[in-house]
Amino acid sequence: MIDVILVDDHLMFRAGVRASLDDTINVVGEADDVDSAITMVRSLQPPVVVLDVHLPGGMGGGGAEVIQACTDLLGTVRFLALSVSDAAEDVVAVIRAGARGYVTKAISGSDLSDAIRRVAGGDAVFSPRLAGFVLDAFGAAAGDVATGDDELDRLSAREREVMRLIARGYSYKEVASELFISIKTVETHVSAVLRKLQLSSRHELTRWAAARRLL
């Protein structure tokens, strides 16, 4: 049984999500704006918070602002972003704030339950779209490859392969069998990419997200 808080400003959608989740997920609270979400997350401290990217209230930072206000809890509380928007700047903003994954609202109930379990277990949830953004932001050209593990600004060759397969619509399992590695290894690569996405000070990353607004 995994306790979650749902944060979304649309009552209809919260009701729909609540109904579609399977038996292993227990919704312990709902919030509909930035301030009430922060208060609720701080008082309940559930293992997973599912939150919309666009939320009213606060300083206009939406879901990213909620996560930033709870940065000290990130070890115990994990955030999964759920949004109708799949615009690059929205995705990158919440991931860099500390979210462990990003899924769109068209996701089915069982897939969402899976994603919540995965996030609760400490893994990252990468949709094909998010993998595409990562490749776009870190440079998709094959020559631009990290040499050491500690290099935050570039992807390693293996990480790039994994990202490309995910972007092409492969599940973690399919990626594993395509590359002849275990699912656990795929998860390790994905977590490493998530970490780079969150910590990289890569000049182009900010610039890229900024330029995406102008596309």
Add this chain to the structure above:
Amino acid sequence: MLFVTTATTERLPLRRPRAGRIVGGVCRGLSAHLGVPVGLVRLVMVLLTVVGGAGPLLYVFLWVTVPAGDPVQAAVEQRPAALSRLAPRLSEQGRRLPITDIAVGLVLIIAAGLLIAARNGVDVATTWVLPSLIALAGAALAWSQLDAIQRDRLRAQSGGRTPVSVLRLIGGIVLVVLGVFLLVGRDVPVEDLVRSAIAALAVLVGTALVLAPWWLRLVRELGDERAARARESERADIAAHLHDGVLQTLALIRRQADDAEEVARLARAQERELREWLYDDRRTPGTSLVSDLRGVVAEVEDTRAVAVDVVVVGDCVPDAGTEALLQATREALVNAVTHGKAPYSLYLEVVDTQVEVFVRDHGDGFDIDTVPTDRFGVRESIIGRVMRRGGTATVKSRPGRGTEVHLCLPRNGRNGEGA
């Protein structure tokens, strides 16, 4: 010769950002504008100081002339409204030390200390240095309003009143007057000083009386304009929220109505349209391979009542080669939808050297060699099209693992006329 490779080469306008600044945000703004690391800009600024003090001069000049604001936001505002997304942007969460305020406070405290010391008979620089410094500090304080205008406006909009700008102005005037008096009246007796002060004050009051109507009109006009802008942004918020709500409902319908194909098709089309208006900044037609691709996908989705998961990396200006690739992609997609099973994925990757497309379905798969050459459209319409443009096309299909078509077209500038 390579022509435009990506659409991200546009320069950000020159602004002094509030986030990440140390003094006035000039270096940070220059770095965003020129696209070079901020450390380098700061280093050059410091080095220029050695060259006859050019650094600080340049800095102060830019501080006064360049408006404050987020460069990215400014670039967005410069775009035509019809091409921008409707939904509001998330605001940046930058941290900021009030270094400017601390510096001003320090300078004032030092000045006050010096003044007190001078009164008590200690001989500090009572000549022209100290008064000039005080006058300069006053001028800096008054000018700093320029910097604060945007922040104050934001605060005023959220309901709170800000006496800060008034205090800034009064403090500045007091300091400048004090400095000028100390400077001018060094050897003049106190009575003369007071008399001339009164005369100066009278002239100022007279001028103020004459200019007051003009100033009032200016203030009123500014107020009207602000109200109009607030109304407009409110309207945009409402529109965005409405559209957002429709999108939510559509997502629900699509998830639940698995039997009603027509409903799903309409929902998909409507959702795509709203998404585009709400969350995408649209490109000018004919300049983006990605928008052309989305058009092709939309057509297939609408005619076949399916959903295709599209992921793109990079973008380029369409040419004859990419046009052929697009047609081949369309054929591959139709093929996947006809023979395969959902979910369908399409991945487009544009890098400097090549354009790649992957079209994948989750059907039963087939063996391409067993398909008779005359019966299957794959060879001519997909593989042939791309090969004639100097590209490669492979079909990978394994029983139970679906089929994936991989198209790859090298980008070597304009010599794409291989047909």
